Amino acid sequence: MEPVATTFFFYLLAGLAVLGGVLTITRRNPVHSALALILTLLAIAGLYLMLYAPFVAGVQIILYAGGIMVLFLFVIMLVNLEKSQKEDQFNKQWVVGIVAAVALGGLFIGVYVKGQALFPEPHAHFVESENTQKIADLLYGNYMLAFEIASLLLLVAIVGAVVMAKKRI
Amino acid sequence: MLDYIQSYLNSNVTPGQAGNVFWAFVYIVLIFLGLSVAVIAMNWLERKILAHMQVRLGPMRVGPHGLLQPIADAIKLLIKEDIMPAEADKVVFWMAPVMVVIIAFTTFIVVPFGPTHAVTDMNIGVLFMLGVSSLGVLGIVMAGWASNSHYPLIGALRSSAQMVSYEVAMGLAVVSAVLMTSLTASGTGTLSMIGIVQAQQQQQIWFAFKFFPLGLIAFFIFAVAMVAETNRAPFDLPEAESELTAGFHTEYSGFRWSLFFLAEYSAMIAVSSIAVALWLGGWLRPFPHALSGETWDLVFSLFPGLTFFFLAGMAFFSTARMPKHPFFRIQTLGLGAFGGLLGLLGIALLVPGVRERVQDIYWFSIKVAVFMYLYIWYRGTFPRYRFDQLMKVGWKILLPMGIGVLVLTAIVGVLL
Numbered sequence: 218m219e220p221v222a223t224t225f226f227f228y229l230l231a232g233l234a235v236l237g238g239v240l241t242i243t244r245r246n247p248v249h250s251a252l253a254l255i256l257t258l259l260a261i262a263g264l265y266l267m268l269y270a271p272f273v274a275g276v277q278i279i280l281y282a283g284g285i286m287v288l289f290l291f292v293i294m295l296v297n298l299e300k301s302q303k304e305d306q307f308n309k310q311w312v313v314g315i316v317a318a319v320a321l322g323g324l325f326i327g328v329y330v331k332g333q334a335l336f337p338e339p340h341a342h343f344v345e346s347e348n349t350q351k352i353a354d355l356l357y358g359n360y361m362l363a364f365e366i367a368s369l370l371l372l373v374a375i376v377g378a379v380v381m382a383k384k385r386i
Numbered sequence: 387m388l389d390y391i392q393s394y395l396n397s398n399v400t401p402g403q404a405g406n407v408f409w410a411f412v413y414i415v416l417i418f419l420g421l422s423v424a425v426i427a428m429n430w431l432e433r434k435i436l437a438h439m440q441v442r443l444g445p446m447r448v449g450p451h452g453l454l455q456p457i458a459d460a461i462k463l464l465i466k467e468d469i470m471p472a473e474a475d476k477v478v479f480w481m482a483p484v485m486v487v488i489i490a491f492t493t494f495i496v497v498p499f500g501p502t503h504a505v506t507d508m509n510i511g512v513l514f515m516l517g518v519s520s521l522g523v524l525g526i527v528m529a530g531w532a533s534n535s536h537y538p539l540i541g542a543l544r545s546s547a548q549m550v551s552y553e554v555a556m557g558l559a560v561v562s563a564v565l566m567t568s569l570t571a572s573g574t575g576t577l578s579m580i581g582i583v584q585a586q587q588q589q590q591i592w593f594a595f596k597f598f599p600l601g602l603i604a605f606f607i608f609a610v611a612m613v614a615e616t617n618r619a620p621f622d623l624p625e626a627e628s629e630l631t632a633g634f635h636t637e638y639s640g641f642r643w644s645l646f647f648l649a650e651y652s653a654m655i656a657v658s659s660i661a662v663a664l665w666l667g668g669w670l671r672p673f674p675h676a677l678s679g680e681t682w683d684l685v686f687s688l689f690p691g692l693t694f695f696f697l698a699g700m701a702f703f704s705t706a707r708m709p710k711h712p713f714f715r716i717q718t719l720g721l722g723a724f725g726g727l728l729g730l731l732g733i734a735l736l737v738p739g740v741r742e743r744v745q746d747i748y749w750f751s752i753k754v755a756v757f758m759y760l761y762i763w764y765r766g767t768f769p770r771y772r773f774d775q776l777m778k779v780g781w782k783i784l785l786p787m788g789i790g791v792l793v794l795t796a797i798v799g800v801l802l
Binding site: 246248249252255271272274275276278279285286287289293347348349350 | 475477478481508509510513514516517518520521523524527528531539543546550574575576577
């Protein structure tokens, strides 16, 4: 079977993700920003598919669709659209911003230049049809304790949210 | 060319797995056409069946028994003025119906009409269908918000609350069915739609009846949640006519409105096919093991043709009962010709080579059709829920039931 993970699709998806990211921070209307964020997240799901990780891609779509949904509702119910249209979007700390951007960019370039030696060789064979099963083996086998602790943390967070939101239980 | 087609017919993987772009494209076009025809048929059937349930006649004017009514409706919608509210958010207003339709059709990539009759078989089939169809609510909220009007916004908010709550129960029911797939000989479960149906074939039982009554309860939870997910009666609060005019698509007209209509019905077909694939044995014919053997195979393979003969018979019966007045002559002739066409299709489906190939597609479609009838039946008989009742059913009844079934399924699966 011909691999779909061609360079063309990588650049297409990566471009879409970057475009969505730029739109997210430049749109004045928060709803438009949320929609642009969906574009980014879906493009990233596509990138996961190209890495032969369909389970991660599917979970990305489900979780972030739900997440963005909630964000959308927050925007509709809490944000004053009229006011946000007039406000400045960016604060004007150019010096700090440029320093941070250059540092991050330098880091990326450094990793890219020296990276080939640092990172292990990718596995030659990705079996797409076993992706879900492999993840399940890892989560419920090797990393069982960490996984359960993380889920317990989330449970505590949920209970905490309910306690804080509801005066009488 | 013929050799090429012949070689495909003998293959035993889906076009997506074989990496065959041409056949994948053919399948996509076929599914698109089939869905459009199914939506048109549903439009007519829904009005007719609802009418008969309420002791009315339903559409009778356009064509015999109103058979051409959907086509007339479609033409009306296409030539209707397309209004965009002045204060609407233009881009989002334009994007919402397009997004809803794309999402509704995308889910059909993994629907298994047969062991080889799917566009592709993904390792994450069910997850993909649930994920992509959960994106649909975004389109609805976008439509409601972009209309910049009160009723659509309330409809959209209701819709999002409803979908988010019922998705949880739905997901739990699906997980308990996926758990059952891990009881096969190889011992590993699967999320692929085709794999799930094959697991039912291997275990020789539909998952709805496995671990009685656990499978049945999970199926029931899904069957309730899927009605809520598609915003249909009795859970159609997002478009409750008496309260919100038409809900989230109040401001839409003409072609854009018809896109919402198309998306709603294809989403109904999509969730029904998840239910069929997960619990009702997908493309498997009834009793493939209890009633096996060549005779039974032959008997069951005659069903597609006989179904069309039955429809043709109904058409001929109605032709005979048409009024004898000269005014109705063209309609009578048309209905007779329609019956003849159905009969010819029935004969074509009885040809040995054809009837073996369409078997699985037929059984899958007929099971989905039962669900579509149920949708209409619900709409005709159940009163609409109040919003607090809806939330109560979702969170306080279906969710605990779902968790309970999931835990019990896991326990029983380990013990047996």
